[in-house]
Amino acid sequence: MENPPSLDELIRALRCLPGVGPKSAQRMAFHLLQRDHDGARRLADGLNLALGRIRHCGKCNTFTEAEMCVVCASVRRDPTLLCVVETPADLAVMEQTQSYAGHYFVLMGRLSPLDGIGPREIHLDRLLQRASDGVVKEVILATNFTVEGEATAHYVSELLGDKGVKVTRIARGLPVGGELEHVDSGTLAQALLERRPA
C-alpha cells in the first residue's frame, strides 16, 4: 500500500533537510501527523517567516532582518579588525569567546571547486573591496582547518597580499580537520590570541 499523496510529498520535502534520509523523513512525518500538529504548524510558519524576513547584512554578509546586522551597526566594535569566517554559525562561536571586538566578513561557504563554489560564490570581490577601504588594518582569517577552509584561507591571503593590509590566520590550536562549531570557547580564544601572519 502506498502512502496518501500529501504524506508522500511531506516525506519528500523533509529530505531537503541536511542529514535526513528516507527513513528519518518518514519517521518525522509520522511523528508530526500523529503527535505534533502544533509543532508542524509552527515549523511551517517558522519557515515562511524566516524566508520572508531573513536577508544578508549589506556589510558583512551574515543573516539579519535589518539592512545591517548588530555587529556592523555597533559603534563599539574596532573597525580596523576584520575577521573572515565561513558561516554565521562560525561568527556566533567567535562571539561566544568574548575575546574579539572587531568586525566580520562572512563568506557563506568556502572554496570548493568540485561543488562549483569559486571566489565569486563566497563574495571575495566584496571582501577585497572591504579590506581595501583604508579603515581595515588587519584581516584575520578564521576559516575552518579543513582542506577546503585552509585552501580558502590561502587563496584569500594571496588575494590580499599586496593590498597593504596585514593578513593573519588564527592559530592552529584546533585539531587538524576540526571545525570551529565543534570546538570549546577556550581553545578558540587561545587560537585567536596566537594568530600568526598568513
Added chain:
Amino acid sequence: MENPPSLDELIRALRCLPGVGPKSAQRMAFHLLQRDHDGARRLADGLNLALGRIRHCGKCNTFTEAEMCVVCASVRRDPTLLCVVETPADLAVMEQTQSYAGHYFVLMGRLSPLDGIGPREIHLDRLLQRASDGVVKEVILATNFTVEGEATAHYVSELLGDKGVKVTRIARGLPVGGELEHVDSGTLAQALLERRPA
C-alpha cells in the same frame, strides 16, 4: 551576537522533529536559508498540505486523505483476517512482504503507561468492536517485539480472549527487541507464516 528573531524561531521550530537537537536544528536552518529556499518553501507547503488533508481511516485508523484508506476500501482483501500493527509504517512493511491479504487495525502507538498511553489512546475500544463484528475470524497481533509491543499484544490478547475470535501472534522470527520497520521483508514474511495462538 544573537541570531535574528525569525532565525531563532525557525531553529526552535525545527526541534519539534524527532532526533533533532539544537546543533542540528541550527545546521538545518542555516542550510535552508543559505542554499535551499526552494526546499524550505516546499517543506512549509508540504506541512500545511498534509495537515489539511491527512486524517485517520474511519475503519482501520491509518493515515488517509479519503474517508477510508485503500486497503479498507478494497473488495479483494480477506475480511475475516484482521492484523493489528502499531503504526502506518508497520502497515507499510507488512504490505511489502506481499504475503498478507487481510485487513488491518492501526493502533497509532503501543501501551506505555509511563507516557500516559493507555488502552483508550490506542483505540482498543474500536478494535474490540471491530473484532466482534461477526466477520473477523482471526486477529493477528503484529506489534513490535519490544517490551511495550509485547505488553500491548498480551493486553489485546486478554481483551479478545473470550470474544470467540482466534487471536494469533506473528512468530518471533524477529530478533528480541527488534522493530518491524528495521527487518527485511523475508524475515517478516516468515514470521507471519509461523504465527501461533496468542
